[in-house]
Amino acid sequence: MAKGITTRAxxxxxxxxxxxxxxxxxxxxxxxxxxVIKPTGYGIWxxxxxxxxxxxxxxxxxxAYFPMFIPESFLKKEAEHVEGFAPECAVVTHAGGKKLEEPxxxxxxxxxxxxxxxxxxxxxxxxxxxxINQWANVxxxxxxxxxFLRTTxxxxxxxxxxxxTHEEAEEEAFKMIHVYRKFAESFLAMPVLVxxxxxxxxxxxxxxxxxxxxxxxxxxxxxxxxSHHLGQNFAKAFDVKFQDKNKELQYVHATSWGVSTRLIxxxxxxxxxxxxxxxxxxxxxxxxxxxxxxxxxxxxxxVTNKAREITATWDPLSYRIDLRDQYKPGYKFAEWELRGAxxxxxxxxxxxxxxxxxxxxxxxxxxxxxxxxxxREKLDTLLEDIQNSLYAIAKERMESRTYTVDSYEEYKARIxxxxxxxxxxxxxxxxxxxxxQDETKSTVRCIPFxxxxxxxxxxxxxxxxxxxxxxxxxx
RNA sequence: CGGGGCGUGGCGCAGCCCGGUAGCGCACCUGCUUUGGGAGCAGGGGGUCGGAGGUUCGAAUCCUCUCGCCCCGACCA
Numbered sequence: 001m002a003k004g005i006t007t008r009a010x011x012x013x014x015x016x017x018x019x020x021x022x023x024x025x026x027x028x029x030x031x032x033x034x035x036v037i038k039p040t041g042y043g044i045w046x047x048x049x050x051x052x053x054x055x056x057x058x059x060x061x062x063x064a065y066f067p068m069f070i071p072e073s074f075l076k077k078e079a080e081h082v083e084g085f086a087p088e089c090a091v092v093t094h095a096g097g098k099k100l101e102e103p104x105x106x107x108x109x110x111x112x113x114x115x116x117x118x119x120x121x122x123x124x125x126x127x128x129x130x131x132i133n134q135w136a137n138v139x140x141x142x143x144x145x146x147x148f149l150r151t152t153x154x155x156x157x158x159x160x161x162x163x164x165t166h167e168e169a170e171e172e173a174f175k176m177i178h179v180y181r182k183f184a185e186s187f188l189a190m191p192v193l194v195x196x197x198x199x200x201x202x203x204x205x206x207x208x209x210x211x212x213x214x215x216x217x218x219x220x221x222x223x224x225x226x227s228h229h230l231g232q233n234f235a236k237a238f239d240v241k242f243q244d245k246n247k248e249l250q251y252v253h254a255t256s257w258g259v260s261t262r263l264i265x266x267x268x269x270x271x272x273x274x275x276x277x278x279x280x281x282x283x284x285x286x287x288x289x290x291x292x293x294x295x296x297x298x299x300x301x302x303v304t305n306k307a308r309e310i311t312a313t314w315d316p317l318s319y320r321i322d323l324r325d326q327y328k329p330g331y332k333f334a335e336w337e338l339r340g341a342x343x344x345x346x347x348x349x350x351x352x353x354x355x356x357x358x359x360x361x362x363x364x365x366x367x368x369x370x371x372x373x374x375x376r377e378k379l380d381t382l383l384e385d386i387q388n389s390l391y392a393i394a395k396e397r398m399e400s401r402t403y404t405v406d407s408y409e410e411y412k413a414r415i416x417x418x419x420x421x422x423x424x425x426x427x428x429x430x431x432x433x434x435x436x437q438d439e440t441k442s443t444v445r446c447i448p449f450x451x452x453x454x455x456x457x458x459x460x461x462x463x464x465x466x467x468x469x470x471x472x473x474x475x
Numbered sequence: 476c477g478g479g480g481c482g483u484g485g486c487g488c489a490g491c492c493c494g495g496u497a498g499c500g501c502a503c504c505u506g507c508u509u510u511g512g513g514a515g516c517a518g519g520g521g522g523u524c525g526g527a528g529g530u531u532c533g534a535a536u537c538c539u540c541u542c543g544c545c546c547c548g549a550c551c552a
Contacts, residue, residue, distance in 0.1 A: 004487095014546085017546085028544075028545075030544080087550080088551075138552090140552080142550075144547090203552095223552065259552080261552095262552055293511050294510070296510095327510090328510045329510065329511060330510085330514085331510095334512065335513080337512095
Protein backbone atom coordinates (compact mmCIF):
# COMPACT_ATOMS: atom_id res chain seq x y z
CA MET A 1 0.00 0.00 0.00
CA ALA A 2 1.22 3.45 -0.84
CA LYS A 3 2.65 5.52 1.94
CA GLY A 4 0.28 7.99 3.51
CA ILE A 5 -2.74 7.48 1.30
CA THR A 6 -6.01 6.87 3.10
CA THR A 7 -7.87 4.00 1.45
CA ARG A 8 -11.11 4.68 -0.38
CA ALA A 9 -12.96 2.24 1.82
CA UNK A 10 -11.67 3.98 4.91
CA UNK A 11 -12.53 7.57 4.02
CA UNK A 12 -13.28 8.45 0.41
CA UNK A 13 -13.09 12.16 0.95
CA UNK A 14 -9.72 11.99 2.68
CA UNK A 15 -8.47 9.58 0.01
CA UNK A 16 -9.25 12.20 -2.61
CA UNK A 17 -7.34 14.89 -0.75
CA UNK A 18 -4.41 12.53 -0.23
CA UNK A 19 -4.27 11.74 -3.94
CA UNK A 20 -4.23 15.38 -4.95
CA UNK A 21 -1.51 16.28 -2.45
CA UNK A 22 0.62 13.14 -2.64
CA UNK A 23 0.49 12.87 -6.42
CA UNK A 24 1.74 16.44 -6.38
CA UNK A 25 -1.11 17.81 -8.47
CA UNK A 26 -1.80 20.83 -6.29
CA UNK A 27 -1.44 22.33 -2.86
CA UNK A 28 -3.34 24.82 -0.78
CA UNK A 29 -2.37 28.46 -1.13
CA UNK A 30 -2.33 30.91 1.79
CA UNK A 31 -5.77 32.19 0.77
CA UNK A 32 -8.77 30.20 1.84
CA UNK A 33 -10.17 27.98 -0.88
CA UNK A 34 -7.44 28.74 -3.39
CA UNK A 35 -4.88 26.32 -4.70
CA VAL A 36 -1.53 26.25 -6.42
CA ILE A 37 -1.71 23.90 -9.37
CA LYS A 38 1.67 22.19 -9.55
CA PRO A 39 3.37 21.03 -12.74
CA THR A 40 1.92 17.52 -12.61
CA GLY A 41 -1.60 18.85 -12.21
CA TYR A 42 -1.14 21.67 -14.65
CA GLY A 43 0.28 19.24 -17.20
CA ILE A 44 -3.05 17.43 -17.14
CA TRP A 45 -4.91 20.71 -17.54
CA UNK A 46 -2.72 21.55 -20.53
CA UNK A 47 -3.67 18.25 -22.15
CA UNK A 48 -7.31 19.01 -21.51
CA UNK A 49 -6.86 22.45 -23.04
CA UNK A 50 -5.00 21.25 -26.10
CA UNK A 51 -7.54 18.62 -26.99
CA UNK A 52 -10.66 20.60 -26.19
CA UNK A 53 -9.30 23.65 -27.94
CA UNK A 54 -8.89 21.61 -31.07
CA UNK A 55 -12.44 20.36 -30.82
CA UNK A 56 -13.73 23.90 -30.41
CA UNK A 57 -11.82 25.09 -33.44
CA UNK A 58 -12.98 22.12 -35.47
CA UNK A 59 -16.51 23.26 -34.75
CA UNK A 60 -15.82 26.75 -35.97
CA UNK A 61 -14.95 28.63 -32.81
CA UNK A 62 -12.11 31.07 -32.25
CA UNK A 63 -10.42 32.22 -29.06
CA ALA A 64 -10.35 35.71 -27.60
CA TYR A 65 -9.76 37.18 -24.18
CA PHE A 66 -11.97 39.46 -22.12
CA PRO A 67 -10.83 41.20 -18.93
CA MET A 68 -11.39 39.79 -15.47
CA PHE A 69 -12.61 43.08 -13.98
CA ILE A 70 -16.25 43.85 -14.59
CA PRO A 71 -18.03 47.06 -13.60
CA GLU A 72 -20.44 46.16 -10.84
CA SER A 73 -23.33 47.76 -12.71
CA PHE A 74 -22.94 45.22 -15.54
CA LEU A 75 -23.83 42.35 -13.26
CA LYS A 76 -27.03 44.06 -12.28
CA LYS A 77 -28.36 44.34 -15.80
CA GLU A 78 -29.71 40.83 -16.02
CA ALA A 79 -32.01 40.29 -13.05
CA GLU A 80 -31.85 36.52 -12.72
CA HIS A 81 -28.16 36.52 -13.39
CA VAL A 82 -27.43 38.99 -10.58
CA GLU A 83 -29.51 37.01 -8.19
CA GLY A 84 -27.61 33.86 -9.05
CA PHE A 85 -24.16 35.28 -8.62
CA ALA A 86 -24.26 38.25 -6.30
CA PRO A 87 -23.44 36.38 -3.09
CA GLU A 88 -20.37 34.71 -4.47
CA CYS A 89 -18.73 37.67 -6.16
CA ALA A 90 -15.45 39.14 -5.02
CA VAL A 91 -15.49 42.91 -5.44
CA VAL A 92 -12.57 45.28 -5.77
CA THR A 93 -13.36 48.58 -4.08
CA HIS A 94 -9.92 50.14 -3.91
CA ALA A 95 -7.13 50.48 -6.44
CA GLY A 96 -4.30 52.85 -7.11
CA GLY A 97 -4.35 53.85 -3.47
CA LYS A 98 -7.89 55.20 -3.47
CA LYS A 99 -11.49 54.18 -3.47
CA LEU A 100 -12.89 53.42 -6.90
CA GLU A 101 -15.79 55.40 -8.34
CA GLU A 102 -17.49 52.16 -9.23
CA PRO A 103 -16.53 48.85 -7.61
CA UNK A 104 -15.17 46.18 -9.94
CA UNK A 105 -16.40 42.64 -9.73
CA UNK A 106 -13.91 39.88 -10.40
CA UNK A 107 -15.67 37.79 -13.02
CA UNK A 108 -17.62 34.82 -11.71
CA UNK A 109 -18.35 34.20 -15.42
CA UNK A 110 -18.10 36.59 -18.33
CA UNK A 111 -21.55 36.90 -19.87
CA UNK A 112 -21.99 40.52 -18.85
CA UNK A 113 -18.67 41.91 -20.01
CA UNK A 114 -18.89 39.90 -23.18
CA UNK A 115 -22.39 41.01 -24.08
CA UNK A 116 -21.50 44.59 -23.33
CA UNK A 117 -18.74 44.12 -25.88
CA UNK A 118 -20.75 42.16 -28.43
CA UNK A 119 -23.14 45.08 -28.57
CA UNK A 120 -20.47 46.93 -30.53
CA UNK A 121 -19.53 43.98 -32.68
CA UNK A 122 -22.93 43.00 -33.92
CA UNK A 123 -25.13 45.06 -36.18
CA UNK A 124 -26.02 42.86 -39.12
CA UNK A 125 -27.10 39.29 -39.70
CA UNK A 126 -23.80 39.10 -41.57
CA UNK A 127 -21.99 39.40 -38.23
CA UNK A 128 -23.64 36.22 -37.07
CA UNK A 129 -23.05 33.67 -35.86
CA UNK A 130 -20.33 34.93 -33.55
CA UNK A 131 -18.54 31.91 -32.13
CA ILE A 132 -16.01 32.83 -29.48
CA ASN A 133 -14.33 30.94 -26.68
CA GLN A 134 -12.00 32.12 -23.99
CA TRP A 135 -9.63 30.30 -21.63
CA ALA A 136 -9.65 32.14 -18.36
CA ASN A 137 -9.74 32.12 -14.62
CA VAL A 138 -12.87 33.01 -12.70
CA UNK A 139 -13.65 33.61 -9.08
CA UNK A 140 -16.58 32.43 -7.00
CA UNK A 141 -16.59 32.86 -3.26
CA UNK A 142 -17.98 29.49 -2.23
CA UNK A 143 -18.77 28.54 1.32
CA UNK A 144 -17.20 25.16 0.98
CA UNK A 145 -14.23 24.38 -1.23
CA UNK A 146 -12.43 21.24 -2.33
CA UNK A 147 -9.25 20.96 -4.34
CA PHE A 148 -10.11 20.99 -8.06
CA LEU A 149 -13.79 20.23 -7.45
CA ARG A 150 -14.65 23.63 -6.11
CA THR A 151 -12.05 26.30 -5.52
CA THR A 152 -12.46 30.00 -5.00
CA UNK A 153 -10.55 30.76 -8.16
CA UNK A 154 -10.58 28.20 -10.92
CA UNK A 155 -9.48 27.80 -14.51
CA UNK A 156 -11.98 27.08 -17.23
CA UNK A 157 -13.03 27.86 -20.74
CA UNK A 158 -16.22 29.70 -21.54
CA UNK A 159 -17.74 29.77 -24.97
CA UNK A 160 -20.04 32.67 -25.77
CA UNK A 161 -21.92 32.63 -29.02
CA UNK A 162 -24.44 34.86 -30.72
CA UNK A 163 -26.95 33.68 -33.29
CA UNK A 164 -29.66 35.07 -35.52
CA THR A 165 -32.35 32.64 -34.49
CA HIS A 166 -33.58 30.65 -31.55
CA GLU A 167 -33.08 27.46 -33.54
CA GLU A 168 -29.45 28.21 -34.31
CA ALA A 169 -28.69 28.98 -30.68
CA GLU A 170 -30.44 25.82 -29.66
CA GLU A 171 -28.41 23.84 -32.15
CA GLU A 172 -25.21 25.36 -30.80
CA ALA A 173 -26.01 24.61 -27.16
CA PHE A 174 -26.90 21.08 -28.11
CA LYS A 175 -23.82 20.63 -30.27
CA MET A 176 -21.46 21.82 -27.53
CA ILE A 177 -22.81 19.54 -24.83
CA HIS A 178 -22.08 16.72 -27.23
CA VAL A 179 -18.56 18.00 -27.75
CA TYR A 180 -18.18 17.76 -23.98
CA ARG A 181 -19.67 14.29 -23.92
CA LYS A 182 -17.25 13.15 -26.59
CA PHE A 183 -14.32 14.72 -24.80
CA ALA A 184 -15.25 13.17 -21.46
CA GLU A 185 -15.61 9.75 -23.01
CA SER A 186 -12.62 9.69 -25.29
CA PHE A 187 -10.06 11.68 -23.29
CA LEU A 188 -11.10 11.51 -19.66
CA ALA A 189 -12.32 7.92 -20.20
CA MET A 190 -15.28 9.09 -18.18
CA PRO A 191 -18.74 7.95 -19.20
CA VAL A 192 -21.41 10.60 -18.75
CA LEU A 193 -25.10 11.07 -18.83
CA VAL A 194 -26.23 13.80 -21.18
CA UNK A 195 -29.35 15.72 -20.46
CA UNK A 196 -31.11 18.87 -19.45
CA UNK A 197 -31.19 20.54 -16.04
CA UNK A 198 -34.48 21.20 -14.35
CA UNK A 199 -35.51 24.83 -13.94
CA UNK A 200 -34.36 24.70 -10.36
CA UNK A 201 -30.87 23.58 -11.33
CA UNK A 202 -30.34 25.60 -14.49
CA UNK A 203 -27.94 28.51 -14.92
CA UNK A 204 -29.25 31.84 -13.66
CA UNK A 205 -30.21 33.73 -16.78
CA UNK A 206 -30.59 30.79 -19.15
CA UNK A 207 -33.68 29.46 -20.91
CA UNK A 208 -32.34 26.04 -20.20
CA UNK A 209 -29.12 24.28 -19.38
CA UNK A 210 -27.71 21.07 -20.79
CA UNK A 211 -25.21 19.09 -18.79
CA UNK A 212 -23.02 16.05 -18.65
CA UNK A 213 -23.07 14.18 -15.37
CA UNK A 214 -20.49 11.60 -14.38
CA UNK A 215 -20.52 9.07 -11.57
CA UNK A 216 -17.61 8.95 -9.17
CA UNK A 217 -16.36 5.78 -7.52
CA UNK A 218 -18.38 6.52 -4.39
CA UNK A 219 -21.54 6.70 -6.48
CA UNK A 220 -21.96 10.46 -6.25
CA UNK A 221 -22.68 12.54 -9.31
CA UNK A 222 -20.34 15.18 -10.65
CA UNK A 223 -21.53 17.85 -13.05
CA UNK A 224 -18.68 17.82 -15.52
CA UNK A 225 -19.79 20.33 -18.11
CA UNK A 226 -22.67 22.63 -18.98
CA SER A 227 -24.06 24.32 -22.05
CA HIS A 228 -26.69 27.03 -21.79
CA HIS A 229 -29.22 28.34 -24.22
CA LEU A 230 -29.48 31.91 -23.00
CA GLY A 231 -32.22 32.96 -25.37
CA GLN A 232 -32.44 36.72 -25.75
CA ASN A 233 -31.99 37.47 -22.06
CA PHE A 234 -28.53 38.94 -22.32
CA ALA A 235 -29.18 40.54 -25.69
CA LYS A 236 -32.08 42.41 -24.13
CA ALA A 237 -30.14 43.31 -21.00
CA PHE A 238 -27.26 44.69 -23.05
CA ASP A 239 -29.26 45.80 -26.04
CA VAL A 240 -27.57 43.68 -28.65
CA LYS A 241 -29.59 43.87 -31.88
CA PHE A 242 -28.93 43.08 -35.49
CA GLN A 243 -30.73 43.90 -38.68
CA ASP A 244 -32.03 40.79 -40.41
CA LYS A 245 -32.47 40.15 -44.11
CA ASN A 246 -35.86 41.84 -43.98
CA LYS A 247 -34.30 44.98 -42.52
CA GLU A 248 -35.97 44.26 -39.20
CA LEU A 249 -34.10 44.88 -35.92
CA GLN A 250 -33.89 41.73 -33.82
CA TYR A 251 -32.30 40.77 -30.54
CA VAL A 252 -29.65 38.08 -30.98
CA HIS A 253 -29.88 34.65 -29.44
CA ALA A 254 -27.08 33.50 -27.18
CA THR A 255 -25.38 30.45 -25.75
CA SER A 256 -22.60 29.90 -23.30
CA TRP A 257 -20.83 26.71 -22.30
CA GLY A 258 -17.94 25.72 -20.10
CA VAL A 259 -15.82 23.11 -18.42
CA SER A 260 -13.29 23.73 -15.70
CA THR A 261 -10.39 22.35 -13.72
CA ARG A 262 -13.10 20.38 -11.96
CA LEU A 263 -12.58 17.84 -14.76
CA ILE A 264 -9.30 16.95 -13.10
CA UNK A 265 -11.17 16.17 -9.91
CA UNK A 266 -13.55 14.03 -11.93
CA UNK A 267 -10.69 12.22 -13.58
CA UNK A 268 -9.15 11.44 -10.20
CA UNK A 269 -12.38 10.19 -8.67
CA UNK A 270 -13.20 8.09 -11.72
CA UNK A 271 -9.95 6.18 -12.15
CA UNK A 272 -7.53 6.48 -9.27
CA UNK A 273 -6.94 3.77 -6.68
CA UNK A 274 -5.48 3.24 -3.23
CA UNK A 275 -1.96 3.32 -4.66
CA UNK A 276 -2.34 6.78 -6.08
CA UNK A 277 -3.33 8.61 -9.22
CA UNK A 278 -4.36 6.79 -12.38
CA UNK A 279 -4.24 9.02 -15.43
CA UNK A 280 -5.91 8.12 -18.72
CA UNK A 281 -3.05 7.92 -21.26
CA UNK A 282 -4.50 10.65 -23.45
CA UNK A 283 -4.25 13.14 -20.59
CA UNK A 284 -1.01 11.98 -19.04
CA UNK A 285 1.69 14.66 -19.14
CA UNK A 286 4.18 11.78 -19.24
CA UNK A 287 2.50 8.72 -20.75
CA UNK A 288 5.58 6.51 -20.63
CA UNK A 289 8.42 6.69 -18.15
CA UNK A 290 11.66 4.74 -18.30
CA UNK A 291 13.26 3.82 -15.02
CA UNK A 292 16.82 2.73 -15.75
CA UNK A 293 18.46 0.33 -13.33
CA UNK A 294 22.17 0.24 -12.75
CA UNK A 295 24.77 -0.72 -10.18
CA UNK A 296 27.86 0.95 -11.56
CA UNK A 297 28.88 3.80 -13.79
CA UNK A 298 29.41 1.35 -16.61
CA UNK A 299 25.97 -0.09 -16.22
CA UNK A 300 24.47 3.35 -16.01
CA UNK A 301 26.04 4.27 -19.34
CA UNK A 302 25.01 0.96 -20.86
CA VAL A 303 21.41 1.18 -19.73
CA THR A 304 20.78 4.86 -20.41
CA ASN A 305 22.39 4.60 -23.81
CA LYS A 306 20.11 1.72 -24.63
CA ALA A 307 17.09 3.70 -23.48
CA ARG A 308 18.18 6.61 -25.64
CA GLU A 309 18.74 4.32 -28.58
CA ILE A 310 15.28 2.80 -28.24
CA THR A 311 13.62 6.20 -28.03
CA ALA A 312 15.79 7.97 -30.59
CA THR A 313 12.98 8.49 -33.07
CA TRP A 314 10.14 8.95 -30.56
CA ASP A 315 8.21 12.14 -29.92
CA PRO A 316 10.18 13.69 -27.04
CA LEU A 317 6.97 14.61 -25.24
CA SER A 318 5.64 11.07 -25.32
CA TYR A 319 8.05 9.64 -22.78
CA ARG A 320 10.65 10.48 -20.16
CA ILE A 321 13.79 8.73 -18.99
CA ASP A 322 14.13 9.14 -15.23
CA LEU A 323 17.84 9.77 -14.86
CA ARG A 324 17.80 11.07 -11.30
CA ASP A 325 20.60 9.32 -9.46
CA GLN A 326 19.65 10.31 -5.94
CA TYR A 327 16.83 7.77 -5.92
CA LYS A 328 16.90 4.02 -6.17
CA PRO A 329 14.73 2.29 -8.75
CA GLY A 330 12.26 1.09 -6.13
CA TYR A 331 11.64 4.65 -5.03
CA LYS A 332 11.02 5.74 -8.60
CA PHE A 333 8.62 2.86 -9.21
CA ALA A 334 6.57 3.92 -6.23
CA GLU A 335 6.70 7.57 -7.11
CA TRP A 336 5.60 7.20 -10.73
CA GLU A 337 2.86 4.88 -9.61
CA LEU A 338 1.66 7.46 -7.13
CA ARG A 339 1.76 10.12 -9.84
CA GLY A 340 -0.25 8.06 -12.24
CA ALA A 341 2.11 7.50 -15.17
CA UNK A 342 0.17 5.05 -17.39
CA UNK A 343 3.20 2.99 -18.39
CA UNK A 344 6.48 2.43 -16.61
CA UNK A 345 9.37 0.77 -18.36
CA UNK A 346 12.09 -0.89 -16.35
CA UNK A 347 15.36 -1.26 -18.17
CA UNK A 348 18.44 -2.81 -16.53
CA UNK A 349 21.55 -4.68 -17.60
CA UNK A 350 19.66 -7.95 -17.94
CA UNK A 351 17.20 -6.33 -20.32
CA UNK A 352 19.93 -4.75 -22.39
CA UNK A 353 21.55 -8.13 -22.72
CA UNK A 354 18.30 -9.62 -24.00
CA UNK A 355 17.47 -6.53 -26.06
CA UNK A 356 14.19 -6.22 -24.21
CA UNK A 357 12.49 -4.13 -21.53
CA UNK A 358 10.00 -4.75 -18.75
CA UNK A 359 6.72 -2.91 -19.29
CA UNK A 360 4.37 -2.25 -16.39
CA UNK A 361 0.90 -0.78 -16.76
CA UNK A 362 -0.38 1.46 -13.99
CA UNK A 363 -4.02 0.50 -14.10
CA UNK A 364 -3.61 -3.24 -13.58
CA UNK A 365 -0.04 -3.48 -12.35
CA UNK A 366 0.56 -6.11 -15.02
CA UNK A 367 4.23 -6.57 -15.83
CA UNK A 368 5.49 -8.05 -19.11
CA UNK A 369 8.80 -8.28 -20.95
CA UNK A 370 8.79 -6.83 -24.44
CA UNK A 371 11.46 -6.87 -27.14
CA UNK A 372 13.07 -3.51 -27.82
CA UNK A 373 12.29 -4.00 -31.48
CA UNK A 374 8.98 -2.44 -32.39
CA UNK A 375 8.43 -1.23 -28.84
CA ARG A 376 6.84 2.07 -29.81
CA GLU A 377 4.02 0.37 -31.70
CA LYS A 378 3.40 -2.05 -28.86
CA LEU A 379 3.28 0.79 -26.38
CA ASP A 380 0.84 2.74 -28.50
CA THR A 381 -1.42 -0.28 -28.58
CA LEU A 382 -1.02 -0.74 -24.86
CA LEU A 383 -1.81 2.91 -24.13
CA GLU A 384 -4.94 2.54 -26.19
CA ASP A 385 -5.84 -0.60 -24.28
CA ILE A 386 -5.41 1.21 -20.99
CA GLN A 387 -7.51 4.13 -22.19
CA ASN A 388 -10.27 1.78 -23.34
CA SER A 389 -10.10 -0.36 -20.28
CA LEU A 390 -10.43 2.62 -17.94
CA TYR A 391 -13.48 3.73 -19.84
CA ALA A 392 -15.02 0.27 -19.85
CA ILE A 393 -14.59 -0.14 -16.11
CA ALA A 394 -16.05 3.28 -15.39
CA LYS A 395 -18.95 2.63 -17.72
CA GLU A 396 -19.67 -0.72 -16.13
CA ARG A 397 -19.66 0.95 -12.73
CA MET A 398 -22.05 3.66 -13.81
CA GLU A 399 -24.45 1.19 -15.38
CA SER A 400 -24.40 -1.25 -12.53
CA ARG A 401 -25.04 1.51 -10.04
CA THR A 402 -27.95 3.08 -11.88
CA TYR A 403 -31.17 1.91 -10.31
CA THR A 404 -34.81 2.21 -11.23
CA VAL A 405 -36.85 3.04 -8.17
CA ASP A 406 -40.54 3.90 -7.84
CA SER A 407 -41.18 4.37 -4.16
CA TYR A 408 -39.93 7.37 -2.24
CA GLU A 409 -39.47 5.15 0.81
CA GLU A 410 -37.11 2.91 -1.09
CA TYR A 411 -35.33 5.91 -2.52
CA LYS A 412 -34.76 7.38 0.92
CA ALA A 413 -33.47 4.07 2.17
CA ARG A 414 -30.97 3.65 -0.65
CA ILE A 415 -29.83 7.11 -1.68
CA UNK A 416 -27.16 7.18 1.00
CA UNK A 417 -25.35 4.28 -0.65
CA UNK A 418 -24.71 6.30 -3.76
CA UNK A 419 -25.62 5.66 -7.36
CA UNK A 420 -27.95 7.16 -9.94
CA UNK A 421 -31.66 6.67 -9.44
CA UNK A 422 -34.11 6.62 -12.32
CA UNK A 423 -37.25 7.99 -10.77
CA UNK A 424 -40.47 9.73 -11.62
CA UNK A 425 -40.24 13.19 -10.19
CA UNK A 426 -42.36 16.17 -11.07
CA UNK A 427 -39.96 18.97 -11.87
CA UNK A 428 -42.55 21.26 -13.44
CA UNK A 429 -42.86 23.04 -10.11
CA UNK A 430 -40.07 23.36 -7.50
CA UNK A 431 -42.07 21.60 -4.80
CA UNK A 432 -40.95 18.01 -5.27
CA UNK A 433 -37.36 18.97 -5.96
CA UNK A 434 -37.22 21.08 -2.84
CA UNK A 435 -38.51 18.26 -0.71
CA UNK A 436 -36.09 15.87 -2.33
CA GLN A 437 -33.20 18.15 -1.47
CA ASP A 438 -34.33 18.86 2.08
CA GLU A 439 -35.18 15.29 2.92
CA THR A 440 -32.50 13.30 1.11
CA LYS A 441 -29.63 15.72 0.44
CA SER A 442 -29.90 14.69 -3.20
CA THR A 443 -31.06 16.49 -6.32
CA VAL A 444 -32.31 15.86 -9.82
CA ARG A 445 -29.08 15.70 -11.76
CA CYS A 446 -30.63 15.76 -15.19
CA ILE A 447 -33.42 14.82 -17.50
CA PRO A 448 -31.53 12.50 -19.83
CA PHE A 449 -31.91 13.11 -23.55
CA UNK A 450 -32.44 9.42 -24.03
CA UNK A 451 -35.07 9.00 -21.31
CA UNK A 452 -37.77 6.90 -22.94
CA UNK A 453 -41.37 8.01 -22.79
CA UNK A 454 -42.80 6.33 -19.78
CA UNK A 455 -45.72 7.40 -17.67
CA UNK A 456 -45.80 7.22 -13.92
CA UNK A 457 -46.60 9.11 -10.73
CA UNK A 458 -44.05 11.44 -9.13
CA UNK A 459 -42.60 9.50 -6.22
CA UNK A 460 -43.08 12.49 -3.96
CA UNK A 461 -46.24 14.29 -5.07
CA UNK A 462 -47.92 11.55 -7.05
CA UNK A 463 -48.51 13.90 -9.96
CA UNK A 464 -48.23 12.27 -13.37
CA UNK A 465 -44.83 12.39 -15.15
CA UNK A 466 -44.01 11.57 -18.74
CA UNK A 467 -40.54 10.19 -18.18
CA UNK A 468 -38.03 9.41 -15.52
CA UNK A 469 -35.21 11.70 -14.39
CA UNK A 470 -31.88 10.93 -12.75
CA UNK A 471 -31.61 11.80 -9.09
CA UNK A 472 -28.46 11.40 -7.02
CA UNK A 473 -26.28 12.89 -4.37
CA UNK A 474 -23.64 15.04 -5.92
CA UNK A 475 -20.44 16.97 -5.47
C1' C B 476 -22.73 30.50 9.63
C1' G B 477 -22.67 25.90 13.01
C1' G B 478 -19.53 21.67 14.63
C1' G B 479 -14.49 19.63 14.92
C1' G B 480 -9.15 20.14 14.31
C1' C B 481 -4.69 22.79 13.69
C1' G B 482 -0.94 26.85 13.66
C1' U B 483 6.61 25.05 16.62
C1' G B 484 13.13 24.57 10.74
C1' G B 485 10.83 22.96 3.72
C1' C B 486 7.14 18.80 5.26
C1' G B 487 5.00 15.73 9.31
C1' C B 488 4.97 15.98 14.49
C1' A B 489 6.56 15.99 20.04
C1' G B 490 7.23 19.49 23.95
C1' C B 491 2.51 22.93 26.81
C1' C B 492 -1.00 19.89 32.03
C1' C B 493 3.78 20.49 36.50
C1' G B 494 7.28 28.05 32.96
C1' G B 495 14.02 27.70 33.11
C1' U B 496 15.58 29.75 26.77
C1' A B 497 13.54 24.11 21.47
C1' G B 498 13.56 18.36 20.07
C1' C B 499 12.36 13.96 16.77
C1' G B 500 11.34 11.76 11.84
C1' C B 501 11.46 12.92 6.66
C1' A B 502 13.73 16.25 3.30
C1' C B 503 18.46 19.06 2.51
C1' C B 504 24.34 19.45 2.37
C1' U B 505 29.35 16.44 2.58
C1' G B 506 31.68 11.68 2.30
C1' C B 507 31.84 6.37 1.72
C1' U B 508 29.10 2.01 0.63
C1' U B 509 24.61 0.94 -2.19
C1' U B 510 20.96 0.67 -6.73
C1' G B 511 15.55 -5.23 -10.51
C1' G B 512 9.78 -2.39 -5.39
C1' G B 513 10.20 3.52 -1.24
C1' A B 514 18.97 2.17 0.74
C1' G B 515 22.75 2.27 5.00
C1' C B 516 26.39 4.53 8.01
C1' A B 517 29.06 8.88 9.60
C1' G B 518 29.36 14.03 9.82
C1' G B 519 26.65 18.78 9.04
C1' G B 520 23.32 23.32 8.01
C1' G B 521 18.62 25.31 9.10
C1' G B 522 13.46 27.44 13.60
C1' U B 523 12.70 31.35 18.74
C1' C B 524 7.38 28.34 18.53
C1' G B 525 0.60 32.41 13.68
C1' G B 526 0.07 37.73 15.69
C1' A B 527 -0.73 41.42 19.76
C1' G B 528 -1.01 42.45 24.75
C1' G B 529 -0.48 40.78 29.82
C1' U B 530 1.47 37.84 34.31
C1' U B 531 6.64 36.58 35.73
C1' C B 532 13.46 37.36 37.41
C1' G B 533 12.24 34.20 33.15
C1' A B 534 6.77 32.29 28.45
C1' A B 535 6.38 27.59 22.88
C1' U B 536 4.37 26.49 27.85
C1' C B 537 -0.08 30.48 32.05
C1' C B 538 -4.10 34.59 31.03
C1' U B 539 -6.78 37.96 27.47
C1' C B 540 -7.64 39.34 22.68
C1' U B 541 -6.85 38.48 17.60
C1' C B 542 -5.62 36.39 12.67
C1' G B 543 -5.45 32.40 9.47
C1' C B 544 -5.92 27.55 7.45
C1' C B 545 -7.93 22.57 7.06
C1' C B 546 -11.95 18.95 7.73
C1' C B 547 -17.41 17.87 8.39
C1' G B 548 -22.58 20.11 7.45
C1' A B 549 -26.17 24.36 5.12
C1' C B 550 -24.94 27.40 -1.00
C1' C B 551 -22.57 26.06 -5.97
C1' A B 552 -18.94 24.71 -12.19
